[in-house]
Amino acid sequence: xxxxxxxxxxxxxxxxxxxxxxxxxxxxxxxxxxxHEVLELTRGNLNRHLAVLEEAGLxxxxxxxxxxxxxxxxxxxxxxxAALSAELTALEELIRRHGxxxxx
Amino acid sequence: xxxxxxxxxxxxxxxxxxxxxxxxxxxxxxxxxxxHEVLELTRGNLNRHLAVLEEAGLxxxxxxxxxxxxxxxxxxxxxxxAALSAELTALEELIRRHGxxxxx
Numbered sequence: 001x002x003x004x005x006x007x008x009x010x011x012x013x014x015x016x017x018x019x020x021x022x023x024x025x026x027x028x029x030x031x032x033x034x035x036h037e038v039l040e041l042t043r044g045n046l047n048r049h050l051a052v053l054e055e056a057g058l059x060x061x062x063x064x065x066x067x068x069x070x071x072x073x074x075x076x077x078x079x080x081x082a083a084l085s086a087e088l089t090a091l092e093e094l095i096r097r098h099g100x101x102x103x104x
Numbered sequence: 105x106x107x108x109x110x111x112x113x114x115x116x117x118x119x120x121x122x123x124x125x126x127x128x129x130x131x132x133x134x135x136x137x138x139x140h141e142v143l144e145l146t147r148g149n150l151n152r153h154l155a156v157l158e159e160a161g162l163x164x165x166x167x168x169x170x171x172x173x174x175x176x177x178x179x180x181x182x183x184x185x186a187a188l189s190a191e192l193t194a195l196e197e198l199i200r201r202h203g204x205x206x207x208x
Contacts (some may be wrong), residue, residue: 003127005126005143015110015119019110022198059176094192098126
């Protein structure tokens with residue numbers, strides 16, 4: 001049977017993208033600047049990861065205004081929720097195999 | 105407070121390297137061919153990931169013979185166990201924040 005890490009997808013598993021999906025999944029939508037601050041990513045780096053997730057259909061970007069200020073919101077798609085669920089399930093199995101801690 | 109994914113290290117978190125460390129941590133040492141089969145990696149790809157882990161001091165490679173056949177064993181170091189423990193702790197926190205499943 002494939003090792004749990006064999007069921008992880010690089011698109012989702014990359015640590016910044018995993019953070020983006022996890023945070024986006026906690027709300028109906030999440031604002032770009034919030035992600036930039038919480039994940040401590042540069043705007044350029046965040047944009048690159050958002051492009052990978054959007055290309056994979058795991059998020060959509062909504063453009064709008066807050067007053068006169070342009071804003072971008074990130075919305076996780078159903079496909080994104082399913083991909084995050086598969087990732088968390090595989091990680092849970094990895095952790096279970098390890099009893100939560102490395103073997104002393 | 106940094107998001108849990110902000111405490112992950114790319115050296116450890118990359119899915120194949122995470123698999124190598126997790127398996128290596130389950131035994132005193134693990135044989136190259138076993139890893140190659142269980143993780144379904146090509147020998148070249150496995151060698152590249154082992155080099156990254158060895159360079160980071162998280163594993164050491166032991167060369168020997170099984171009869172006349174040359175063998176390579178992978179041994180996780182104390183630093184490797186500590187790095188794996190930090191990774192699993194951060195992943196556990198991520199999963200806990202998510203109640204084990206994405207929010208419906």
